Amino acid sequence: MPVRNATAPARTGPEHVEEPVAYDAVVLASFGGPEGQEDVIPFLRNVTRGRGIPDERLEEVAHHYRAFGGVSPINGQNRALKAALEAELAARGIDLPVYWGNRNWGPLLTDALQEAADAGHRRLLAIATSAYSSYSSCRQYREDFARVLDETGLADRLEVDKVRQYFDHPGFVQPFVDGVERGLRELEERLPGVDLVAETRVLFSTHSIPTADAERSGPHDRDFGPGGAYAAQHRAVAEVVMRRVGRGVEWELVFQSRSGPPTQPWLEPDVNDALKRVAGEGVRGVLIVPLGFVSDHMEVKWDLDTEAQETAAELGLVAVRTPTPGVDPAYVSGLVDLVLERRDGVPTAQRPAETALGPWYDVCRPGCCENARLGFRPAISGLQP
Structure with a gap:
């Protein structure tokens, strides 16, 4: 079955599109977030739509936002990223406007696609603010585009492709390398005489997801081991970062921001549990690296900068949190490189990838990143289902 709403070179579903495409515009797709106290519950209703969660339970999560x-922070960060992308495109002499739309709060993806269509654009290239493969970080965005195209009646007017997942693109990886190098130096300054190898740990943290969804992440015809492609991609990037830093400090992949019922298995260990364990192993300092996130949004500001820091302080640990890519010049430049990769049809062999898992697919494979609860729904930029 042809890939829905794809440009001609992507329509038959090649793993990598190596034909040039004359795109009209770029669409930045993100999660969205409230921008005032009155927005919090309506926003959370959008996030949990279809699950029947009462407002009383939503209020239990709302305090994270109410504390700020x-x-x-995410909308402000996306405004900054949009501006940085526009500046980088202009600096390279590339005439591609950037539209921005969210899944759960204004500006909505519906508004972005309608605005692009009203401006006369017909071939769009999407960038999602998520680097890894899973339902919520990739396929759901692809479903969002398909849903919006249908709801707006634009399915007959717009072609929409999506750049590959960029977890191991140099532009995404380099800010983490820089952050770990600076973070380890800060631990040495705050713990004079510390033996980095024996007394510190690096905890690479990412959003936990249901184990069933993790096992379904990535294409079904590849064996990625426990945690599917989602966990494998994070581990591979962490290995690259630590190899390039070269300090010999032990590290592990940890998880955060779990939201499912206690009876449902999610990826572990939780970052707070990991902190308690390493404190019992004689560790004095920890470096927390938000490897799964592109910016300092709520999961970083609350779960890491508030809860994890409080846990570390209670345990007597010195904890340093490294930055996310944000608008780091390497990250912004890397995203523009990904746009040009599709615009120019760059051959696969010439595409940069820091791990053996990449370069990832331009067109997702059949059955990729199924949601264990919802099954498959229409999606762009992927072979059905």
Whole structure:
């Protein structure tokens, strides 16, 4: 079955599209977040739509946002990223406007696609603010585009491709290398005489997801081991970062921001449990690296900068959190490189990838990143189902 709403070179579903495409515009797709106290519950209703969760339970999560005045940092960060992308494109002489739309709060993806269509654009290239493969970080965005195209009646007017998942693109990896190098130096400054190898640990943290969804992440015809492609990609990137830093410090992949019922298995260990364990092993300092995140949004500001820091302080650990890519010049430049990769049809052999898992697919494979609860729904930029 042809890939829905794809440009002609992507329509038959090649793993990598090596034909040039004259795109009209770029669409930045993100999660969205509230921008005031009155937005918090309506926003959370959008996030949990279809699950029947009452407002009383949503209020239990709302306090994370209320502690920051009801304002999630993510929209401001996306405005900055959009501006940085526009500046980088202009600096390279590339005439591609950037539109921005969210899944759960304004500006919505619906608005972005309608605005692009009203401006006369017909071939769009999407970038999602998520680097890894899983339902919520890739396929759901592809489903969002398909849903919006149908709901707006734009399915007959727009072609929409999506750049590959960029977990191991140099532009995404380099800011983490820089952050770990600076973070380890800070631990040495705050713990004079510390033996980095014996007394510190690096905890690479990412969003936990249901184990069933993790096992379904990535294409079904590849064996990625426990945790599917989602966990494998994180481990591979962490290995690259630590190899390039070269300090010999032990590290592990940990998880955060779990939201499912206690009876449902999610990826572990939780970052707070890991902190308790390493404290019992004689560790004095920990470096927390938000490897799964592109910016300092709520899961970073609350789960790592608030809860994990409180846990570390209770345990007597010195904890340093490294930055996310944000608008780091390497990250912004890397995203523009990904745009040009598709615009120019760059051959697969010439595409940069820091791990053996990449370069990842331009067109997702059949059955990729199924949601264990919802099954398969229509999606762009992938072979059905």
